[in-house]
Structure formats: C-alpha cells, structure tokens
Amino acid sequence: xxxxxxxxxxxxxxxxxxxxxxxxxxxxxxxxxxxxxxxxxxxxxxxxxxxxxxxxxxxxxxxxxxxxxxxxxxxxxxxxxxxxxxxxxxxxxxxxxxxxxxxxxxxxxxxxxxxxxxxxxxxxxxxxxxxxxxxxxxxxxxxxxxxxxxxxxxxxxxxxxxxxxxxxxxxxxxxxxxxxxxxxxxxxxxxxxxxxxxxxxxxxxxxxxxxxxxxxxxxxxxxxxxxxxxxxxxxxxxxxxxxxxxxxxxxxxxxxxxxxxxxxxxxxxxxxxxxxxxxxxxxxxxxxxxxxxxxxxxxxxxxxxxxxxxxxxxxxxxxxxxxxxxxxxxxxxxxxxxxxxxxxxxxxxxxxxxxxxxxxxxxxxxxxxxxxxxxxxxxxxxxxxxxxxxxxxxxxxxxxxxxxxxxxxxxxxxxxxxxxxxxxxxxxxxxxxxxxxxxxxxx
Numbered sequence: 001x002x003x004x005x006x007x008x009x010x011x012x013x014x015x016x017x018x019x020x021x022x023x024x025x026x027x028x029x030x031x032x033x034x035x036x037x038x039x040x041x042x043x044x045x046x047x048x049x050x051x052x053x054x055x056x057x058x059x060x061x062x063x064x065x066x067x068x069x070x071x072x073x074x075x076x077x078x079x080x081x082x083x084x085x086x087x088x089x090x091x092x093x094x095x096x097x098x099x100x101x102x103x104x105x106x107x108x109x110x111x112x113x114x115x116x117x118x119x120x121x122x123x124x125x126x127x128x129x130x131x132x133x134x135x136x137x138x139x140x141x142x143x144x145x146x147x148x149x150x151x152x153x154x155x156x157x158x159x160x161x162x163x164x165x166x167x168x169x170x171x172x173x174x175x176x177x178x179x180x181x182x183x184x185x186x187x188x189x190x191x192x193x194x195x196x197x198x199x200x201x202x203x204x205x206x207x208x209x210x211x212x213x214x215x216x217x218x219x220x221x222x223x224x225x226x227x228x229x230x231x232x233x234x235x236x237x238x239x240x241x242x243x244x245x246x247x248x249x250x251x252x253x254x255x256x257x258x259x260x261x262x263x264x265x266x267x268x269x270x271x272x273x274x275x276x277x278x279x280x281x282x283x284x285x286x287x288x289x290x291x292x293x294x295x296x297x298x299x300x301x302x303x304x305x306x307x308x309x310x311x312x313x314x315x316x317x318x319x320x321x322x323x324x325x326x327x328x329x330x331x332x333x334x335x336x337x338x339x340x341x342x343x344x345x346x347x348x349x350x351x352x353x354x355x356x357x358x359x360x361x362x363x364x365x366x367x368x369x370x371x372x373x374x375x376x377x378x379x380x381x382x383x384x385x386x387x388x389x390x391x392x393x394x395x396x397x398x399x400x401x402x403x404x405x406x407x408x409x410x411x412x413x414x415x416x417x418x419x420x421x422x423x424x425x426x427x428x429x430x431x432x433x434x435x436x437x438x439x440x441x442x443x
Contacts, residue, residue: 021306024331089276170266171208
C-alpha cells in the first residue's frame with residue numbers, strides 16, 4: 001500500500017494523533033501556504049474525552065462526542081488525512097513507517113496521548129473495565145446494562161450482589177463523575193426500568209489510594225465533592241489500594257474484599273509508546289521529555305504535545321497535568337513557533353496558563369476551581385455545562401448534546417440505555433484469530 005501524498009515545495013508537518021493538541025495544531029496550520037499538513041490518526045474522527053463517562057452511563061450517544069476529521073478540513077487542500085497506525089520513527093531518514101507505507105516529514109509532531117495504566121496487575125488488565133476511548137465507554141455501558149438484565153435471572157443473593165454492585169477505582173474527575181451518575185441512575189431510572197429488582201441492594205464504591213478526591217483541585221472542592229458523593233449514597237474509601245480482582249471479588253490492601261463482577265479502572269494513565277525514539281528521551285510515565293519549545297530531547301525537528309509530552313516549568317516540576325488545556329495550548333503555541341521558524345524568526349518558550357479545573361458530581365452538583373475563585377453547587381454545574389458544550393467540535397454536536405442534556409434534566413431519564421454489541425462472524429473464532437495473527441506475522 002502507498003499513502004499517496006504528493007510532495008510539494010512546502011514544509012511538510014506530519015502530525016501523529018488527532019487529539020486536542022494535534023487537532024488544534026492542524027487547524028492553525030491548515031490555512032498557511034508555507035506548510036503541507038499530514039494528519040495521521042488511527043480513527044477517522046476526533047474524540048471529546050471529557051464526556052466519555054456520559055456515553056458510559058447512557059447520557060449521550062457516542063456520535064455526539066465524535067467529529068469526522070475530514071469534515072473539519074473539507075476546504076483545506078494542503079491538509080492530507082490518513083487513517084492508519086504509525087509503527088516506527090526513523091529520525092535519521094526523517095520518515096515514519098505506517099500500515100499504509102512510509103511517510104517523509106520535515107517536522108514530526110507526536111500527539112498520541114495516553115492510555116490506561118494498570119500498573120502491571122495482570123488480573124486487573126484482563127478483567128477490569130477501562131475508559132480511555134469511546135469504544136471502551138460503550139463497552140462499559142453494555143456491561144452495566146447487561147449486568148442488570150442478568151440480575152433478573154439469578155436467585156441467590158450473592159449472584160445478585162455481583163451483578164448489581166460496581167467498584168470504581170480512581171478518585172479523579174472520571175471516577176467522581178462516573179460514581180455520581182451511577183448513583184443518580186440507581187435512584188431514578190433503574191428502579192423504573194427494572195421494577196423486579198431491589199436497587200437498595202446496589203452498592204457503588206469509589207476507591208482512592210490518596211487521602212482525598214480530585215487531588216489537583218482545591219481543598220474546598222475536594223471536601224465538597226466527597227460530601228456530594230456521600231449524600232448520593234456512594235461508599236468512598238480513601239487511602240485504600242486495590243491489589244487484585246478475580247472477576248467476583250475485589251481485594252484491597254487492608255485485607256477487605258468487595259463482591260462485584262464490575263470493576264471500573266480509572267486510576268491512572270501512561271503515555272502511549274512510539275517505536276524508534278531513543279529510550280533516554282522517555283521520562284516518568286513513559287512521556288517524551290521535551291523542552292519549552294515542545295522539541296523532543298535530542299531533536300530539533302521532532303516535537304511532542306499533549307499527554308505524551310513531559311514539559312517542566314517552575315510551577316510544574318513533574319510536567320503539566322494530562323488534561324485537555326495543556327494539549328490545546330501547546331498545539332496553538334507550536335503552530336506559532338513553526339510559522340516563526342519558516343520565517344527565520346526565533347521560537348518562543350511555552351508557558352502554561354491554568355484556566356481552571358472542574359468536575360461534576362451529578363445533577364446540580366459540581367465543583368469549579370478558577371485561578372482566582374473556587375465555587376461549588378448549582379452555579380458551578382451550569383458553568384461546567386457551558387464550558388464543555390462550547391468545547392465540543394461542530395455546531396450539530398453541540399445542539400444534540402444540549403437537547404440530550406435538556407431532556408435528561410427535565411424528564412430525569414437518560415433515553416440511551418441500549419445494549420449494542422458487535423455482530424461476530426460465524427465459525428471457529430479461534431481459527432479466525434490465529435489466521436489473522438499469522439497474516440500479520442508474514443507481512
């Protein structure tokens with residue numbers, strides 16, 4: 001196969017990853033005559049990660065938080081999109097290997113983000129439910145709804161508890177938001193959907209190894225979020241670490257166990273790997289160490305932005321937080337620096353501007369930390385809604401989300417409680433899998 005990207009006299013910027021940083025960079029360069037932009041992504045769409053939890057809890061349909069990349073760049077003739085996977089970087093020849101074939105670059109920008117960090121726990125890797133992609137969010141939705149269906153068909157109390165109980169590991173925004181939504185569903189829609197089940201039996205646990213929830217946020221927000229969750233009936237266990245999960249019981253480091261078939265893992269992230277870059281360029285969490293110009297250590301033509309980049313400042317000695325804002329700001333700043341470079345002007349150092357942090361714990365309950373003000377409650381919830389709505393790509397998506405949120409608020413009923421499973425081909429699945437693996441090996 002061949003990527004079939006025409007070579008021009010423009011500087012070619014190859015961007016690997018269409019997350020918040022990669023997309024912002026591509027959009028900023030898309031109208032510049034100095035550059036040819038090649039945007040590579042494993043999917044043909046951009047994902048709005050902060051709302052994965054709403055897909056997982058039936059609040060939004062997946063398509064509402066996805067936006068086709070080709071729709072973003074319809075009128076940009078100097079932007080070439082390729083849906084493929086990068087397998088290797090060759091800095092000496094300034095090329096990358098992809099499943100479509102090799103692609104040359106003048107400047108390479110790595111923005112492939114991060115994935116779930118299971119900290120090497122084999123049983124948890126095999127049995128827990130992560131949520132770092134829209135497909136994983138749909139899988140979580142399927143699992144939880146199927147668990148309620150299965151709970152109808154068992155007789156023993158032990159089996160019902162296994163299907164109904166849910167344990168969420170990780171007290172960051174994802175864990176807090178998931179637990180708050182699960183608790184509201186337990187109170188409102190689930191008893192109506194499943195009148196044969198007693199949802200007073202359903203227990204929702206939030207396990208956090210630290211001493212507080214929402215670690216990066218203010219103490220006021222940490223305390224308030226804990227109160228909100230406890231008021232919703234969530235059992236929060238701080239200073240507790242999950243050690244194992246056998247599919248039926250979660251084992252804690254204090255010797256206690258929790259009966260559940262459903263373990264959701266939101267306890268950490270690790271940067272995605274890209275072969276070909278030297279090991280000495282890797283820092284904590286597998287992130288690529290970059291300078292204040294986003295240049296990967298040891299290179300002047302390879303850059304990294306977003307979750308995969310480890311850039312330090314005085315205020316951030318361990319790197320910027322792995323959230324959307326640093327990625328967006330780095331993408332914009334790198335675009336400006338690349339423009340300066342082709343003009344023969346010196347690049348400027350990046351400085352992260354903290355615009356604030358927020359999390360929602362349920363209907364009318366949220367916490368917001370701005371650089372100059374921290375507040376909680378209904379107003380914080382409305383601010384959270386507005387900020388996330390405006391950050392969505394595409395007017396149609398914003399409208400669909402607004403309609404869904406309005407309906408959910410007025411009716412107290414998420415209408416997307418659908419179990420949608422992929423149709424598997426008939427035949428010997430093990431033989432099919434082995435055949436695919438053999439074909440990949442011979443390539």
